[in-house]
Amino acid sequence: MSKVFVLDTNKQPLNPIHPGRARMLLFQGKAAVFRRYPFTVILKEEAIDSKIDSLRVKIDPGAKTTGLALVNDSTGEVVWVAELQHRGFQVRDALTSRRQLRRSRRNRKTRYRKPRFLNRTRPQGWLPPSLSSRVANILTWVKRLSSLCQITAVSQELVRFDTQQMQDAEISGVGYQQGTLAGYEIREFLLFKWNRTCAYCGAKDTPLEIEHINPRSKGGSNRVSNLCLACVPCNQKKESQDIKDFLKGQPDLLKRILSQAKKPLADTAAVNATRWKLYESLKKTGLPVEVGTGGLTKYNRTVRGLGKTHYWDATCVGASTPEQLITAGVNKMLIAAKGHGTRQQCRTDRFGFPIRYCSRTKFHKGFQTGDIVKAVVTAGKKAGTYVGRVTTRATGSFNISTPDGLVQGISHKYCKHIHKKDGYFYAQ
Numbered sequence: 001m002s003k004v005f006v007l008d009t010n011k012q013p014l015n016p017i018h019p020g021r022a023r024m025l026l027f028q029g030k031a032a033v034f035r036r037y038p039f040t041v042i043l044k045e046e047a048i049d050s051k052i053d054s055l056r057v058k059i060d061p062g063a064k065t066t067g068l069a070l071v072n073d074s075t076g077e078v079v080w081v082a083e084l085q086h087r088g089f090q091v092r093d094a095l096t097s098r099r100q101l102r103r104s105r106r107n108r109k110t111r112y113r114k115p116r117f118l119n120r121t122r123p124q125g126w127l128p129p130s131l132s133s134r135v136a137n138i139l140t141w142v143k144r145l146s147s148l149c150q151i152t153a154v155s156q157e158l159v160r161f162d163t164q165q166m167q168d169a170e171i172s173g174v175g176y177q178q179g180t181l182a183g184y185e186i187r188e189f190l191l192f193k194w195n196r197t198c199a200y201c202g203a204k205d206t207p208l209e210i211e212h213i214n215p216r217s218k219g220g221s222n223r224v225s226n227l228c229l230a231c232v233p234c235n236q237k238k239e240s241q242d243i244k245d246f247l248k249g250q251p252d253l254l255k256r257i258l259s260q261a262k263k264p265l266a267d268t269a270a271v272n273a274t275r276w277k278l279y280e281s282l283k284k285t286g287l288p289v290e291v292g293t294g295g296l297t298k299y300n301r302t303v304r305g306l307g308k309t310h311y312w313d314a315t316c317v318g319a320s321t322p323e324q325l326i327t328a329g330v331n332k333m334l335i336a337a338k339g340h341g342t343r344q345q346c347r348t349d350r351f352g353f354p355i356r357y358c359s360r361t362k363f364h365k366g367f368q369t370g371d372i373v374k375a376v377v378t379a380g381k382k383a384g385t386y387v388g389r390v391t392t393r394a395t396g397s398f399n400i401s402t403p404d405g406l407v408q409g410i411s412h413k414y415c416k417h418i419h420k421k422d423g424y425f426y427a428q
Contacts, residue, residue, distance in 0.1 A: 002331050003079045005040040005148040006031075006109055008047045013149045015053050036419045037426040038080065038333060040148055052153040055079060057145055059138060060297065060314035061157060061278060063270040065090065076322035078258030079149070081311035084334040088270065090339075091128040101352035109149075116270055127277055131270060135278045137337050142285065154282050155318035158275050158291035171392070186210075188298050190229055192268075196308075198256050200226040200238070200247075206231050211314065213261055217238040225262050288404050294319035334427040338389070341369060364392040365412040370421030375400060375414040382407065389425050390415065403427055 003016030022041050025031035034042040036404060053072055060067035064086060070079040127135070188211060197204050199211065211230035217240045230238065237247045246252040282289045300310070301317035304325055311332050315325060346354040362368045364423030367390055375386045375398075388402035396412040421427070 008044040056153045058155040069308030069314040077326040085336040088130040155290040198231040200234040336425045350356045372419040373415040
C-alpha cells in the first residue's frame, strides 16, 4: 500500500507512514482524517521531534496523462505514485464551440458588434487555455504535495543540455549521439507513435523492430516519416519489397499505414509547447529542478525492470534516480481533472439559441456539483452503496458518477460527504 501523509498539530508535514500505523492512530483517537485524496491524517497531540526525510517529486509530463511520483533519494523508496489525467482537449472543444456560436451570432440581423480580434495583445510566453490547463494541473499538485510532505527537489522529463559535447568539444556527426542512450529517443518516439504494435499485423507484446516503409535499397531515408514498427516475422517477410507490392491485397491497411506515417502527433506537439513553460513555472517554486530526456527515463526504467506506465516513467525521470528502487506494495492513485464548472447563464441548442436557464445557486441541500460523496441507499430499486462525484439539483434528487457508470435520482438524504469539490476526481 502507498504511504499515508501525516501533519502535526500545526499542519506541518511529517514523514509519511504505513497505512496500518495510520489505522492504529485513528482507532486510538490520536489522529483524525485531514483529507481523503490523497489520504492524509492530522495528529491531535504534539509529535516527538524526529528527523523528517526529504523527498523528490518526479514528473513525466504528457498531453493526456502525466505521471507523478514521490521518491526518497537516500533510501530509494517510492512513497507515492499517481496518474494525472488532463482535460486540455475538452477545453479546446469548448472554446471551439463558443467561437462557432459567437461567429454565427454576428451573421444574424442584430445590432452591429465590432470584432475584437485586432485590439488584444498576448503577453510573452502566452499559451492557449487548452495547453496552460496542463501546466496549471501539474503545478497545483506540486504545491499540494509540498504542503503534505517535505519536498526538497523536483525532477522533470525535458530535453536537457548535451553533456557529451561539454566533455568533448570535438565530437560531431554520428559520433555525437553514440553513447549509452544511442537510439533510445527515436525508438521511444516510434513506440508511442505506433502504439507499441506491429504496423502490418497488429501484434502486441512481442519484440518489435524498426522497419523502413520505403526500403533503403530503393532510396528510402532514415527520416521518422519513413519508419514504422514491425514484428520479426513481418519484417523478414517484407524484406526489401516496396510496401505497395507487399500490401497489394490489403489496400485499406496500406492507406492507413501511409497516412499514419506522415500524420503529425498532436499529443507530442502539446508536450513540446508546454515543456519550457512548465520548467519555468517549477523554477519559480524555489525548489531545485532537475531535467532528463525521455531516452534516459526509458533507460532507467528498463534497467530497473519496471513496466511501461506513466507513474513508473515518472519514478525513473532524471539522473538522480537511485540504483535500487523499493516499489513493493505501491498502488497508483488516479487523478482526473474535471474543472470547476461553467459560468454560462443558459444552455443553448446546436444553433446557439437559449433553451433553458442555469441556476446561479451553487449549493443544494448542503452539497454542490463536484463533491465526492458516499450514498448508502437502503430501499428501492437502487438499493446499494455508491461512491462518486455528485451532480446536484434544487429538488434534492442527485446524480452520482461512479467508476461503474452514472447513477441517477439518488436522494440527498442518503448522501454523505467524503471529499469537498476541488476540481478533480479520484480513484485507486
